[in-house]
Amino acid sequence: MKVTVVGAGNVGATCANVLAHRDFLQEVVLLDIKEGTAEGKALDTWQQAPIDYYSTKVTGVTNDYARTANSDVVVITSGLPRKPGMSRDDLISTNANIVKSVTENIIKHSPDAIIIVVSNPLDVMTYCAFLTAKKDSNKVFGMAGILDTARYRAFLADEIGCSPKDIQAILMGGHGDTMVPLPRYTTVSGIPVTELVAADKLEAIIQRTKVGGGEIVNLLGTSAWYAPGAAAAQMVEAIVKNEKRIFPVCAWLTGEYGLKDIYLGVPVVLGKNGIEKILELDLNNEEKELLSTSAKHVKEVMDVLDKMQSATA
Ligand SMILES: NC(=O)C1=CN([C@@H]2O[C@H](COP(=O)(O)OP(=O)(O)OC[C@H]3O[C@@H](n4cnc5c(N)ncnc54)[C@H](O)[C@@H]3O)[C@@H](O)[C@H]2O)C=CC1
């Protein structure tokens, strides 16, 4: 299986580095538009191999899509990250142009690839790639839910004083401040989280999770990359190894949860065909309301993209 990561910035280079460490691929192609960046980071990752014991080779290229030909999975991380004071949605015009042109190039050389979008605003950039790629929606989806759920699980582990490994959770909705963590579907080694964390503390953790990306942007002046890069790599692994893992993924909905023609985070089964199934949870009224608010927000930004694209058509 061949995997390409487009964008050798913080998230893309981390994703390629994590993939190399997992050691289940022969080669990963890392592509960037900036001369030398992908080559340099690929070389650095290869020089780490004798220390960390892996054989996966990361090859860096500058805008040479011929080298990505026949990729099975492509991760798109190219695009601007936000700075303090910005929302993810503020990135739409710059990143839509980048995601569109990258997707066109990818499809030209790897028509059958499964595409995982990471660039922000995530739900809308995934929609942009879908419109451009003209592929089945089970093969075009976005990474956000694994990251957002990981933040939620990490905060809970701190509060409980336990290993983050033992927190299982699911989170739905758009990758923005309207995302929907689901305490009713959160357990700690099988124990309902509500038995271990007081209601006010749980609510504070949910609120912190929703703005978890912004917390890091304010600390660093740019957005996160270690957890995002690893989350994208985890999706690649589930696909390449046909693991049938259940993850929250930004998926195209065609009536699930009463929503249609929208990209939104929902639990799915990930395997060799990409999204093999969307799981429909039996949400209560409050959860449905939160999901519908999140969907409304995503739809508004999707409409902005539609208008941008019809203006340039
Ligand atoms: N979905 C999620 O959960 C997350 C999404 N992100 C998003 O991922 C994107 C990347 O973030 P970072 O890696 O931190 O940014 P970065 O600035 O470190 O890297 C972006 C890279 O994209 C490259 N690039 C720009 N235009 C390109 C093109 N046309 N073709 C190929 N490469 C191109 C740049 O040269 C740069 O190296 C941002 O949009 C950010 O908001 C970041 C974290 C989490």
Ligand SMILES: O=C([O-])CC(=O)C(=O)O
């Ligand atoms: O916050 C950002 O801009 C980057 C991102 O999506 C995240 O880290 O969740």
